[in-house]
Amino acid sequence: MPELPEVEVVRRDLDAAVRGARVVRVEVGRERALRREGDSASFARALCGRSITACGRVGKFLVVHLADETDGVDGVAGAPAVVVHLGMSGQLRLVGDAGTERPPHTHVVWALDDGRELRFVDPRTFGQMFRSTLSAGGRPAALTHLGPDALAELPEPDQLARGFFGRRAPVKVRLMDQRALAGLGNIYSDEICFHAGIRGARPAGSLTDDEVVRLHAACTRVLLAAIEARGSSLADAQYVDLLGRPGSYQHQHAVHARAGLPCPVCGARIARERFGKRSGYGCPRCQR
DNA sequence: AAGCACACCTGCTAGC
Protein backbone atom coordinates (compact mmCIF):
# COMPACT_ATOMS: atom_id res chain seq x y z
CA MET A 1 0.00 0.00 0.00
CA PRO A 2 1.43 3.33 -0.95
CA GLU A 3 2.91 5.32 1.91
CA LEU A 4 5.14 8.38 1.83
CA PRO A 5 8.05 6.85 -0.16
CA GLU A 6 5.81 5.38 -2.85
CA VAL A 7 3.85 8.61 -3.21
CA GLU A 8 7.12 10.57 -3.37
CA VAL A 9 8.41 8.34 -6.19
CA VAL A 10 5.19 8.91 -8.12
CA ARG A 11 5.35 12.63 -7.38
CA ARG A 12 8.89 13.01 -8.72
CA ASP A 13 8.18 11.01 -11.86
CA LEU A 14 4.87 12.75 -12.48
CA ASP A 15 6.35 16.19 -11.96
CA ALA A 16 9.06 15.49 -14.50
CA ALA A 17 6.65 13.92 -16.98
CA VAL A 18 3.58 16.15 -17.03
CA ARG A 19 4.66 19.58 -15.84
CA GLY A 20 3.36 22.00 -18.46
CA ALA A 21 0.95 19.54 -20.04
CA ARG A 22 -2.67 20.62 -20.44
CA VAL A 23 -5.69 18.54 -19.50
CA VAL A 24 -8.04 18.38 -22.50
CA ARG A 25 -10.58 15.78 -21.38
CA VAL A 26 -11.57 14.01 -18.15
CA GLU A 27 -13.46 10.72 -18.04
CA VAL A 28 -14.97 9.34 -14.88
CA GLY A 29 -15.83 5.66 -14.88
CA ARG A 30 -16.68 5.35 -11.23
CA GLU A 31 -18.17 8.12 -9.13
CA ARG A 32 -16.84 6.69 -5.88
CA ALA A 33 -13.33 7.78 -6.86
CA LEU A 34 -14.65 11.36 -6.71
CA ARG A 35 -16.82 10.92 -3.63
CA ARG A 36 -15.73 14.20 -2.10
CA GLU A 37 -16.77 16.05 -5.25
CA GLY A 38 -20.37 17.09 -5.78
CA ASP A 39 -20.63 15.56 -9.23
CA SER A 40 -18.16 14.29 -11.75
CA ALA A 41 -19.30 16.58 -14.55
CA SER A 42 -18.33 19.74 -12.70
CA PHE A 43 -15.03 18.11 -11.69
CA ALA A 44 -14.30 17.37 -15.35
CA ARG A 45 -15.31 20.88 -16.47
CA ALA A 46 -13.11 22.46 -13.82
CA LEU A 47 -10.03 20.59 -15.03
CA CYS A 48 -10.41 20.84 -18.78
CA GLY A 49 -8.15 23.42 -20.35
CA ARG A 50 -5.95 23.79 -17.28
CA SER A 51 -2.21 23.21 -17.36
CA ILE A 52 -0.36 21.19 -14.74
CA THR A 53 2.19 23.49 -13.17
CA ALA A 54 3.76 21.16 -10.59
CA CYS A 55 3.23 18.04 -8.53
CA GLY A 56 3.58 18.20 -4.77
CA ARG A 57 2.95 15.94 -1.83
CA VAL A 58 1.75 16.17 1.75
CA GLY A 59 2.11 12.91 3.64
CA LYS A 60 0.47 10.24 1.49
CA PHE A 61 -1.49 12.80 -0.52
CA LEU A 62 -0.35 13.80 -3.98
CA VAL A 63 -1.10 17.39 -4.99
CA VAL A 64 -1.39 18.24 -8.68
CA HIS A 65 -1.09 22.00 -9.01
CA LEU A 66 -3.08 23.56 -11.83
CA ALA A 67 -2.63 26.87 -13.57
CA ASP A 68 -5.01 29.53 -12.41
CA GLU A 69 -7.50 30.55 -15.10
CA THR A 70 -6.35 34.13 -15.09
CA ASP A 71 -2.59 34.34 -14.83
CA GLY A 72 -1.24 30.81 -14.56
CA VAL A 73 0.70 31.59 -11.42
CA ASP A 74 1.25 28.50 -9.32
CA GLY A 75 1.69 27.92 -5.64
CA VAL A 76 -0.06 31.00 -4.33
CA ALA A 77 -3.02 31.06 -1.99
CA GLY A 78 -6.23 30.43 -3.87
CA ALA A 79 -4.57 28.54 -6.73
CA PRO A 80 -6.42 25.39 -7.79
CA ALA A 81 -5.13 21.88 -7.25
CA VAL A 82 -6.31 18.32 -7.42
CA VAL A 83 -5.51 16.14 -4.42
CA VAL A 84 -5.02 12.43 -5.04
CA HIS A 85 -4.91 9.72 -2.37
CA LEU A 86 -4.00 6.24 -3.57
CA GLY A 87 -5.64 4.51 -0.62
CA MET A 88 -4.52 0.91 -0.42
CA SER A 89 -4.50 -0.23 -3.99
CA GLY A 90 -4.55 2.96 -6.05
CA GLN A 91 -2.17 3.55 -8.93
CA LEU A 92 -1.53 6.49 -11.21
CA ARG A 93 -0.48 5.23 -14.62
CA LEU A 94 0.84 7.37 -17.44
CA VAL A 95 0.53 5.96 -20.96
CA GLY A 96 1.88 7.50 -24.14
CA ASP A 97 -0.72 5.97 -26.38
CA ALA A 98 -4.34 6.53 -25.40
CA GLY A 99 -5.22 3.43 -27.40
CA THR A 100 -3.47 1.17 -24.88
CA GLU A 101 -5.98 -1.13 -23.25
CA ARG A 102 -7.20 0.21 -19.94
CA PRO A 103 -6.70 -2.10 -16.97
CA PRO A 104 -9.75 -3.16 -14.92
CA HIS A 105 -10.77 -0.64 -12.24
CA THR A 106 -9.64 2.39 -14.23
CA HIS A 107 -11.87 4.94 -12.52
CA VAL A 108 -10.63 8.32 -13.77
CA VAL A 109 -8.72 9.27 -16.93
CA TRP A 110 -7.14 12.62 -17.74
CA ALA A 111 -6.39 13.03 -21.43
CA LEU A 112 -3.44 15.39 -21.98
CA ASP A 113 -2.91 17.72 -24.92
CA ASP A 114 0.06 15.70 -26.23
CA GLY A 115 -1.99 12.51 -26.58
CA ARG A 116 -0.89 10.90 -23.35
CA GLU A 117 -3.30 9.67 -20.69
CA LEU A 118 -3.01 9.80 -16.91
CA ARG A 119 -5.12 7.02 -15.43
CA PHE A 120 -6.29 6.46 -11.89
CA VAL A 121 -6.66 2.72 -11.29
CA ASP A 122 -7.89 1.45 -7.93
CA PRO A 123 -9.38 -2.02 -7.34
CA ARG A 124 -10.21 -1.60 -3.66
CA THR A 125 -11.59 1.91 -4.15
CA PHE A 126 -10.14 3.34 -0.95
CA GLY A 127 -8.36 5.97 -3.01
CA GLN A 128 -9.88 9.16 -4.32
CA MET A 129 -9.22 12.48 -6.02
CA PHE A 130 -10.81 15.83 -5.38
CA ARG A 131 -10.30 19.54 -5.97
CA SER A 132 -8.93 21.89 -3.35
CA THR A 133 -7.48 25.38 -3.37
CA LEU A 134 -4.15 26.27 -1.84
CA SER A 135 -4.28 28.01 1.50
CA ALA A 136 -1.81 30.66 2.62
CA GLY A 137 0.81 28.11 3.69
CA GLY A 138 0.85 26.56 0.21
CA ARG A 139 -1.01 23.41 1.33
CA PRO A 140 -4.38 22.52 -0.11
CA ALA A 141 -7.10 23.68 2.27
CA ALA A 142 -8.44 20.13 2.42
CA LEU A 143 -5.16 18.91 3.95
CA THR A 144 -4.69 21.39 6.76
CA HIS A 145 -5.70 18.76 9.30
CA LEU A 146 -2.54 16.76 8.55
CA GLY A 147 0.50 17.05 10.76
CA PRO A 148 3.96 17.93 9.42
CA ASP A 149 5.20 15.82 6.54
CA ALA A 150 7.39 13.01 7.89
CA LEU A 151 10.12 13.72 5.34
CA ALA A 152 10.01 17.38 4.32
CA GLU A 153 8.82 18.78 7.64
CA LEU A 154 9.97 16.24 10.22
CA PRO A 155 9.96 18.02 13.58
CA GLU A 156 13.15 18.10 15.64
CA PRO A 157 13.44 15.39 18.32
CA ASP A 158 12.46 17.70 21.19
CA GLN A 159 9.27 18.63 19.38
CA LEU A 160 8.53 14.99 18.56
CA ALA A 161 9.04 14.18 22.23
CA ARG A 162 6.48 16.84 23.17
CA GLY A 163 3.99 15.09 20.89
CA PHE A 164 4.65 11.80 22.66
CA PHE A 165 4.51 13.17 26.17
CA GLY A 166 1.83 11.59 28.35
CA ARG A 167 0.51 9.39 25.53
CA ARG A 168 -0.57 5.88 26.37
CA ALA A 169 -1.07 4.95 22.72
CA PRO A 170 1.61 2.65 21.26
CA VAL A 171 4.44 4.52 19.57
CA LYS A 172 3.68 2.68 16.32
CA VAL A 173 0.08 3.90 16.41
CA ARG A 174 1.26 7.43 17.19
CA LEU A 175 3.67 7.34 14.23
CA MET A 176 0.76 6.38 11.97
CA ASP A 177 -1.53 9.16 13.26
CA GLN A 178 -1.65 11.48 10.26
CA ARG A 179 -2.74 14.43 12.41
CA ALA A 180 0.52 14.13 14.38
CA LEU A 181 2.89 13.23 11.54
CA ALA A 182 1.86 12.75 7.92
CA GLY A 183 3.07 9.97 5.65
CA LEU A 184 3.81 6.87 7.71
CA GLY A 185 1.68 3.73 7.47
CA ASN A 186 1.97 0.17 8.63
CA ILE A 187 5.08 -0.75 6.66
CA TYR A 188 7.31 2.19 7.50
CA SER A 189 6.22 2.52 11.13
CA ASP A 190 7.35 -1.10 11.61
CA GLU A 191 10.67 -0.51 9.88
CA ILE A 192 11.34 2.78 11.68
CA CYS A 193 10.64 1.24 15.09
CA PHE A 194 13.01 -1.61 14.25
CA HIS A 195 15.83 0.67 13.15
CA ALA A 196 15.34 2.76 16.28
CA GLY A 197 15.46 -0.38 18.45
CA ILE A 198 12.08 0.43 20.00
CA ARG A 199 9.14 -1.93 20.36
CA GLY A 200 6.13 -0.54 18.52
CA ALA A 201 3.83 -1.48 21.38
CA ARG A 202 5.61 0.81 23.85
CA PRO A 203 3.40 3.66 25.06
CA ALA A 204 4.58 6.74 23.19
CA GLY A 205 4.89 8.61 26.47
CA SER A 206 7.37 6.07 27.83
CA LEU A 207 10.14 6.91 25.35
CA THR A 208 13.28 8.52 26.73
CA ASP A 209 14.83 11.55 25.02
CA ASP A 210 17.55 9.31 23.65
CA GLU A 211 14.98 6.94 22.18
CA VAL A 212 13.13 9.80 20.49
CA VAL A 213 16.43 10.94 18.96
CA ARG A 214 16.92 7.42 17.58
CA LEU A 215 13.37 7.34 16.26
CA HIS A 216 13.88 10.71 14.58
CA ALA A 217 17.06 9.53 12.87
CA ALA A 218 15.52 6.20 11.84
CA CYS A 219 12.55 8.00 10.30
CA THR A 220 14.68 10.01 7.89
CA ARG A 221 17.07 7.13 7.19
CA VAL A 222 14.32 4.60 6.39
CA LEU A 223 12.26 7.00 4.26
CA LEU A 224 15.26 8.10 2.18
CA ALA A 225 16.40 4.51 1.65
CA ALA A 226 12.89 3.49 0.62
CA ILE A 227 12.64 6.34 -1.89
CA GLU A 228 16.08 5.42 -3.22
CA ALA A 229 14.78 1.86 -3.79
CA ARG A 230 11.61 3.32 -5.40
CA GLY A 231 9.28 2.12 -2.66
CA SER A 232 7.94 -1.20 -1.44
CA SER A 233 5.85 -3.55 -3.57
CA LEU A 234 4.25 -6.25 -1.47
CA ALA A 235 2.42 -9.32 -2.72
CA ASP A 236 -1.17 -8.17 -2.37
CA ALA A 237 -1.46 -4.44 -2.80
CA GLN A 238 0.87 -4.30 -5.77
CA TYR A 239 2.32 -0.83 -5.66
CA VAL A 240 3.80 0.11 -9.00
CA ASP A 241 5.07 3.41 -10.35
CA LEU A 242 3.70 5.61 -13.17
CA LEU A 243 5.02 3.18 -15.77
CA GLY A 244 3.91 0.03 -13.96
CA ARG A 245 7.28 -0.88 -12.47
CA PRO A 246 7.45 -2.25 -8.89
CA GLY A 247 9.74 -0.85 -6.21
CA SER A 248 12.42 -2.91 -4.51
CA TYR A 249 12.55 -1.73 -0.90
CA GLN A 250 10.57 -4.82 0.20
CA HIS A 251 13.84 -6.72 -0.17
CA GLN A 252 15.35 -4.48 2.50
CA HIS A 253 12.48 -4.88 4.97
CA ALA A 254 13.91 -6.04 8.27
CA VAL A 255 10.63 -6.93 9.97
CA HIS A 256 7.47 -5.91 8.13
CA ALA A 257 5.40 -8.93 7.01
CA ARG A 258 8.28 -11.23 7.99
CA ALA A 259 6.68 -13.08 10.92
CA GLY A 260 8.64 -16.23 11.81
CA LEU A 261 11.63 -15.30 9.64
CA PRO A 262 14.99 -14.49 11.22
CA CYS A 263 15.87 -10.94 12.22
CA PRO A 264 18.58 -9.72 9.81
CA VAL A 265 20.61 -8.40 12.74
CA CYS A 266 20.37 -11.04 15.51
CA GLY A 267 18.62 -14.00 13.91
CA ALA A 268 15.74 -14.14 16.39
CA ARG A 269 12.34 -14.92 14.91
CA ILE A 270 10.33 -11.87 13.91
CA ALA A 271 7.10 -11.66 15.89
CA ARG A 272 3.71 -10.42 14.76
CA GLU A 273 1.66 -8.36 17.13
CA ARG A 274 -1.89 -7.00 16.93
CA PHE A 275 -2.59 -3.29 17.18
CA GLY A 276 -6.37 -3.16 17.20
CA LYS A 277 -7.30 -4.67 13.87
CA ARG A 278 -3.86 -4.08 12.38
CA SER A 279 -0.77 -6.18 12.68
CA GLY A 280 2.73 -4.96 13.38
CA TYR A 281 6.04 -6.78 13.21
CA GLY A 282 9.18 -6.57 15.25
CA CYS A 283 12.27 -8.32 16.55
CA PRO A 284 11.74 -9.40 20.18
CA ARG A 285 15.48 -9.18 20.84
CA CYS A 286 16.59 -6.01 19.02
CA GLN A 287 13.60 -3.88 20.01
CA ARG A 288 13.00 -2.85 23.61
C1' DA B 1 -9.89 14.76 24.83
C1' DA B 2 -7.50 10.72 23.85
C1' DG B 3 -8.36 6.43 22.34
C1' DC B 4 -10.98 3.17 20.50
C1' DA B 5 -14.51 0.73 17.10
C1' DC B 6 -16.43 0.71 12.85
C1' DA B 7 -17.68 1.42 7.79
C1' DC B 8 -16.02 1.60 3.38
C1' DC B 9 -14.38 -2.20 -0.71
C1' DT B 10 -12.27 -5.88 -3.46
C1' DG B 11 -9.07 -9.62 -4.30
C1' DC B 12 -6.72 -13.13 -2.51
C1' DT B 13 -6.11 -17.19 0.50
C1' DA B 14 -6.97 -20.66 3.99
C1' DG B 15 -10.02 -23.98 5.23
C1' DC B 16 -13.67 -26.94 4.58
Next chain:
DNA sequence: TGCTAGCAGGTGTGCT
Protein backbone atom coordinates in the same frame (compact mmCIF):
# COMPACT_ATOMS: atom_id res chain seq x y z
C1' DT C 1 -12.71 -29.01 -7.15
C1' DG C 2 -15.56 -25.44 -5.63
C1' DC C 3 -17.30 -22.74 -2.31
C1' DT C 4 -17.22 -19.49 1.71
C1' DA C 5 -15.38 -16.99 5.37
C1' DG C 6 -11.75 -14.22 6.82
C1' DC C 7 -8.26 -10.94 6.19
C1' DA C 8 -5.74 -6.86 4.59
C1' DG C 9 -5.45 -1.82 4.84
C1' DG C 10 -5.96 4.20 5.43
C1' DT C 11 -9.20 7.57 6.36
C1' DG C 12 -13.07 9.66 8.40
C1' DT C 13 -16.72 9.56 11.65
C1' DG C 14 -18.79 8.74 15.83
C1' DC C 15 -18.90 7.00 20.51
C1' DT C 16 -17.09 6.67 25.24
